[in-house]
Amino acid sequence: MKERFASGFDPFVLPFLLGMIFVLGYCAYGIVRILLQLPRKDRRRFLLSLITPHIILKNVWDIFCNCLLHVKLWKRNKMLGFMHSSIAFGWFMLILLGHIEVMAYCPDRIRFFYYPIFFNYFVAENESTIGGAVLFFLMDFFLLMILTGIVLAVVKRVRSRIFGMRRTTRLSLMDNIGLYSLWAIFPLRLLAESFTAHISGGSFLTIPANWVFRQFLGNDLNMLPTWWAYSIALGVFMCVLPFTRYMHIPAEMMLIPMRNAGLRIRHPRKGFARIEVLSCPGCGVCIDACPMSVKKANIKDCTVYLNRQIRRGNEKRIEEISDKCLLCGKCEAVCQVGVEGPLLRMEQRAMRKYGLSQDFSGLDVSLLAPAASGAKVLYFSGCMTRLTPSIGKSVTSVLHKAGVGFRWMDEEGGLCCGRPLQTAGRYEQAAQLIRKNEELILGSGADTLVLSCPICYKIFSQDYKLPGVRVVNYATYFSELIASGRLNPVKSDICYVYHDPCESGRGCGYYDEPRKLLGAIAGIAEAPMSRSESVCCGGSLGSLTLEFAQREAMTRKSLENLYASRADAVATACPLCLATFSRYSERPVRDLSEILDLALKSEKASDRTVRG
């Protein structure tokens, strides 16, 4: 290879250079800003992680898998995965190979930013390029890969259904400019390289194209305009990048090391949250996933739009979006970037100023204390169970039948577990209730706390400090009673489909135990979307503003998914799910405890006294 221009410069590189300098400067400024926003401890932790060898390795690996190959997206949607990884990985390879070419043929030019990008313009082929043939081939190969990705992207914009997506994101003006300039970059690159291929050499794409062009445009004057166009497309793309969703490219490379360093959201807008929001490429996967999106009017309240409004700083919309969400956690479960939609919203709620704040710290709970007794097992049914008394009744009935000596802590009413306050962003008040309940439980002398509500279970298992007390969900506890032979249920021939409540499922990863119990007492079927993909019943307390009437469509949608399993009836493990489903379900809905209690009907009273 030999160089065509002694200066190694042509004015057409300027648009690219300007764009590059702008975007690098912007990112450097952004990184410094975010680092300053981090709490001091987090900042130290993050910077330390950047020099810890095993975290560095993990960072590189994660960035490679997620940013370039889009492994998580592949798992979710093959077409989308292919589209994104062909563009990202292909582009990365073009840049990498460009640098290798420069290093190989004109190493002293590597300090010119633009040389690897516009290499083909600045060099002419001579006899020594046999080794280069491989590089040329690879260059064309990856360019072809990107072009396939771009074609898919165009198809997706026109017909998203081909990709299995019912709805995709609506783009803003800036996003559109970014999108079209991105689409333009690679066809222009193909053109530009094709026009110079008879000088600089090329491969299976560029050489035939060059031959075609020369048939009717046999004039080297066409070369420069195409290189200009290519450079301008790059320049435009990089200049608008910070104001479009493409900001996710640099942001995600920052998010991964931060997450690996163990940082968490501590403010709804600043630091880690900011990076999370910027990392959202607006893929729109969370739109179809969100239970609220059954109503078209709610689509603009999905996490992808929360991210967009936070970027724009539209306070009014941020507040509305934050309040409407059910906090079911599904958007987070499907998001391949890992944007914590529910947490962002809770933090937003927690920022509010209140004229009056509840204060439970001085509450005298002596009246609510469970009756003194030797029973070591406490049953806390939670306030929601008071609206579905059948659950409390069957749980206690099962415990009686097993001969367990227990006390029903809130039979006559008690304190709330604090989770609803937490979801409303009232962290301090929730903590006060937690302390009061801890006081009650520790004071009772019990060593086991049985819970039948997943909302309670989430906060009891994650935020309560109860040394010496085992917090256990009733499904686990009942399975143990069956295993130890204290309960002998007769398996029912009714087939149930189990609905994973959000709080115990996505909230606690509690998926197998309820299925184990259900499998032991009845037939069991799986819904098409279950476990971490389960669809919220729509009754969630997470939403502050959704009206009763607006929730019906969500409940019906969730039921539809359950019915698709062809089960005879629906099984839940949540009083709120039970109440919500019962309102509209055409098939019977029962709580696990009710099903178990029914399966124990054959137990004779005499057995009980013997074992008790």
Add this chain to the structure above:
Amino acid sequence: MPDFGFSLSKSSSVSLDSLDLGLYGELERLEPGVKTCMACGSCSAACTASVWSGMSVRKLILNLQRGKDVEKMLGSCMLCGKCSMVCPRGINTRHLILSLCRIYKKQ
């Protein structure tokens, strides 16, 4: 007076002239549902806090409409949301309480 186990309620006349309905008016704006309350009392029956605090959304709304103080009641709500689940009018009482807490000004 002998104790009959019950008594007559004290006369509670409301003077429409000296009433300050500012709080209620603002609440109506934030949570228009409050206008549809029919004082059925389902919310009070379901309330977790009522056992130990006398909290009742029904009473809270009535008190607001009569310009009376609601601070003590508001201060005992645990936002458990049961009141909104039972309200036959579908009023989002939980949001009502949260909104009220936000706009409340301590005397």
